[in-house]
Structures are given as structure tokens and as C-alpha cells.
Amino acid sequence: MAGIKDVAQSAGVSVATVSRALSGNGKVSAATRAKVQRAAEELGYVVSFNASSLASGRSRNIGVVVPTVGRWYFSTVLEGITNGLIEAGYDLTLYNTGGQDQHRRSVFGDLLLRKRLDAVITLTLKLQPHEVDQLASVGKPVVAIGGLIPAIDTIRVDDFNIASMATEHLIALGHSKIAYLGGSEEFEVDFKLASARQDGYEYALDQANLPVHPEWLLSADFTIQGGYQKVRNVMSAPRRQPTAVVCASDEMAFGAILAARDLGLDVPGDLSVIGIDGHELGELFGLTTIAQDARGQGAAAVRKVLQLLGERDVDPDPTRSFFPTEFVARTSTAAPRT
């Protein structure tokens, strides 16, 4: 429990010098610095974040707001964020709204505002205007991942293009009966992600003069279970069975594959399945997908935040509108049976 005074006394200098020597701010002679460091080490001195933050106005602490940590995309992005932040020596304060309005309100109305955060990263949250205002009123930098809010830096993939590309892939293989499995309304925590992807799907169909069949517009909660259920239903229907399905997440695509199997259908023979994500399980399932680097998005958000905070030593990300994705061809898609 040694304090800065103890170190100062032990090193024979003033507390001001200890502060400067240890923080790296201000000029200190090499000899003094060494002396101070040795003293600090011996006493097991660790700076008090609270005192330091109060005096300096900087907390070295980033708030991260997520709707859940239980889905692949969220936990993977979070891994990227934690990794980046720990390397930069920053703390991470996690706010998990868990889809509960009440929690969300206390996060935005209270927790985020208590001046202990240097910046905030939000994960696919569709911020309400008043929430944006609340954040702005604190004057802290905000970086969003997975959406687009006016006046807020955003890391995101091109949902529209990804979905149209996935759809075009199936069309190019000869499919004309293509279903779409997107996110359900109640799970739309994000910024129009669901609709942007669905728009891309419909656009691709339209370009190929293919009609959009309402009964092929499916939606679930982005989980394997959800995808399983919906695809099982549509493939069990007496008529109008699609020969292919575009899934808005890999996990739903896994569910689709499992459902097809349970119905005795062959993938891709009876049903082609394409996902979006780049989930590690994709290889095992032979899933064709459009991979996004979720971990990389988390890392990019951290770099962005550090940059906004004026940290040196941060490789500035090339300013680009969209985070890159990659088409990964595997065995879950093929030409339809004739």
C-alpha cells in the first residue's frame, strides 16, 4: 500500500518527480528516473488509478457496450477489443445490456456518464437519438462497430454487398429458388443490419429477374437452433421448397445444414447453404461463407479509439468505408439438381 510519497522519500526526490519519472510525462534525467523506478519496485508501488484519473482527467479506461456476449460475433469482436486494450495498458469496462431495456437505460443514463471512461465502443447497437445525445453531452469519443450512426466513427462491413454477393453466388450456380434467413425483428439490436442484408439479397434477385417469395423470407435469432427450426419448417412444407438459402450468420447456416440432414436431404444436392461470418466451425461443416474478420474489427475499433485519444504509436487505420470480407468457397453450395 505504498503511496507516491513513500516512493519520493525513499528515492530522495519530490512527489512531482516521481510522478513524472513513472508516467513518462515531463522531463526527468535518466539517473533520477532509474532511482525512482528502483524505489517504486522495491516498495511495490502501483499508482492509484482513481487519484491519477481525477488529477489528470484521463482514465485509461474504455467502456464497451454490447447487447450480449453469447453469440459468436459478439464474443469474437470482444476478444479483439480486450486483446488490443490490454496491450495498450487500458482497462475495459464492460456493459452488457443483455437485451434488457432497463439495463440499457441505466447504462446510457447513468453508468456511461460517470466520468470514469475516456471513450466508448458500442457493438451493433442501434443507438437512439437521445442516447447519442447523452454520449455526446459527456464529450467522450465514441466508436461504433457494426452500424452507421451519423457523426460517429464506425467500423463495419458492407452488409448490402455481402448479402447480394452471396445471393449472386447461388444464382450463378443456377439456383432460382433461393430463400433468405435473416434476423428477427425483436433481435434487431443493431443498425439495420438485418434489413441491409435482406436488401442485398432482394437486389440480387431483382437483377436476375427472380421474384422474391414472401414465404422464403425467414428470420430467426442468429443461433444454430433458430436457423435449424426455420429451415426445417420451410423444407418440410408441401410445396415451394427452395433449393438454396442465404443465411445472415454462419450459426444459422449450421442450423440449416443440420435441419437438412435431419430431413434426409443432401447438402448441397437438395439444398445449397451459404453463410456470412467466417465462424471457426465453418470448415467442419464445409460451409461456403463470406468471412468477416470479427476479431480484426475489434482490434480496429481499439486503434481508432486510441487514435482519437491522441495516443502516439498507433498505426492509423487506412480510412476506408468498409471493413474487408472474403468469399470462402466450400462444399455446402453447388448447382441445383436438375
Next chain:
Amino acid sequence: MAGIKDVAQSAGVSVATVSRALSGNGKVSAATRAKVQRAAEELGYVVSFNASSLASGRSRNIGVVVPTVGRWYFSTVLEGITNGLIEAGYDLTLYNTGGQDQHRRSVFGDLLLRKRLDAVITLTLKLQPHEVDQLASVGKPVVAIGGLIPAIDTIRVDDFNIASMATEHLIALGHSKIAYLGGSEEFEVDFKLASARQDGYEYALDQANLPVHPEWLLSADFTIQGGYQKVRNVMSAPRRQPTAVVCASDEMAFGAILAARDLGLDVPGDLSVIGIDGHELGELFGLTTIAQDARGQGAAAVRKVLQLLGERDVDPDPTRSFFPTEFVARTSTAAPRT
């Protein structure tokens, strides 16, 4: 950016009274309190955590150390923790070591010690003695989930019994060739979890006078992919194929089921599979398992911590050595083919 002085002035009282009225500490007349609250509301005043923490020595902030957030158990426990903490109005500082020694060192050697935390919750980390010392030296309460460290409060399930129960279930069905799929050495971030479960398995075999075959002692990284690979290997072997497998996690059990399917084997006809966890996907796979309430464990850890911090209004958990688990019978286990 209104401060406590602004509120005091606006309400016509001293800052001391504002502090007492808003924090609930100390006596304030109802009328004064109302006046202060109104003024605070109008000015949009939010207390500065840093100043408050520095002055009071309490941070309302709990550190949570996890080895990863990418596995079912960890993300689920974390959901339970975030939920409990947000309801109690506490912040959560997340430290994800990510299995990297370097990160782990900076967490224990530095971040955890900076006096901004009221307590620490660790998730299945096998603490080194010097790490326990480091934590103890800060004098903050520590609650562990998923292990047993001397002198530290721990929430955990009875790994030995769970595994022996799972094994006994298979033996009772008539199996004698039972494999065990546990965690690999390099993934042993936890407190002997892997070995406790393996011990339980071996104990059950022993009780039934069944030998332990080394080639049936498998290990993977707790993922679906890992389980798939190992089970596929053992079931493809020219001889000594087991008729059942006890998996130390549900995710590995899903991998086992997928592997069996890919080999054209019937589950449970050719291979009975039992898991441990209670993963949401279990129902879809028809997985027999021993369910643990991971979310509940997170919630229990929060209650424990709050209790140690002397929060009133916390239902004290009944002191019990083990967190309860539940046997869930589904369709992945049956008598072996004769």
C-alpha cells in the same frame, strides 16, 4: 458537466449535504433530499466515480478475470455476472488473458492492483501461488468460479461426481467400452478441472471392474471442432472402438455426434454420447448431459462478492460446497448393440 458545487448552490445547501442526499449515506431530511434531487436532475449532475472513489475508498467496480470469452461456459458465466452487477449498480472491469502469459502477467502484476477495484472474480483460472499473494496483498475480496484455491471463496460444481455419474449412466446401460474426452494439457487454464473429471471417470470404471484403456483417454480443447477430430479418429481406428464416450463439455459432445454421423455411425446405436454443461444446443442434438447452471454460477459469484463487500439487500447464498447440477436424459445414450 455540472459538479457537486453547482448542485449545492442551486439547491441552496452545502456540498456535504448534496453528497449525503444523493449517496444515501448519512441523515438528510426528506425535504432537503427532494430539493437536492431536483437540482441534480435539472443540472444533469452525475457523480464523478473517480473523485467519489478516491474520497471514499470504494469504487463500485469489480474486476473479472477470464481466460477467454469464446467458449460457451465462459460467455454464459459472464452473462450471469454482468447481469448481477448491473442490477447492483456496479461496474465490471474485464480482464481477458486470452491464454497469453504476457497478458496474464500484466493483469496480475499491474492492472488488478491499481486500486480501482473493490473485488475480483476469477473464472476457472488456476492461480499461481504468487498470483494469490499479489491479490492478497491488495487486500481485496476474491471469489473464484470453477476451482478450488485455499482461502478463497469458490463457486464450483462437483467435477469428480459429475464425471463419475455420467460414466455410471453408460455402465448402467450396459456399456463396457467407454472412452473419455477431456481437456488437453495446454488448455488447462483451470484448477484441475480436467483431471477431476477424468478421475471421476476412472473411478466409475474401477468400481465396475472395467479397465481404463489409454487409447480411450482423449483430449481436446473443449470445442466442437476438437471433439469432432478426436472422436472421428478413435472411431476410425481399426480396432478397439468404444461404444460410448463421456465428454467433458457439451461442445465436444456435439463434435462427437457430428463425427459419428460423418462416419455413417448411428448415435446412440453405434456410439452413445454424454456431455457435461447444459448447452442450449443440447436439445437439438438430443444430447444426454449433466447440466450445470453457468449463468447461475455467475450470479452466485456476484452475490458472494457483494456480501463480502458488506452490501445489504443481498440474499446470502446457502453455504454449500457444490453448485447443483442436473442429469438430463435425452436420446444420445442407449444400450449398446448386442
Next chain:
DNA sequence: CTGAAAGCGCTTACAG
């Protein structure tokens, strides 16, 4: 129940 004042442990102009 309320206020004046010390103090929490740092950081940072300011002066030298």
C-alpha cells in the same frame, strides 16, 4: 439534520 474543512493520492502549470 447541516456545514466548514480536511483529506483521498495523484498531476501539472508555474517558477527557478
Next chain:
DNA sequence: CTGAAAGCGCTTACAG
């Protein structure tokens, strides 16, 4: 390069 001192925005004995 270094030090004395003010100040960050609260909380809490102490006194009344």
C-alpha cells in the same frame, strides 16, 4: 531537470 503548491471533485469525521 526539479520542487512547492494548487487543484482534480468528491466523502466524512467533527462540531454544532
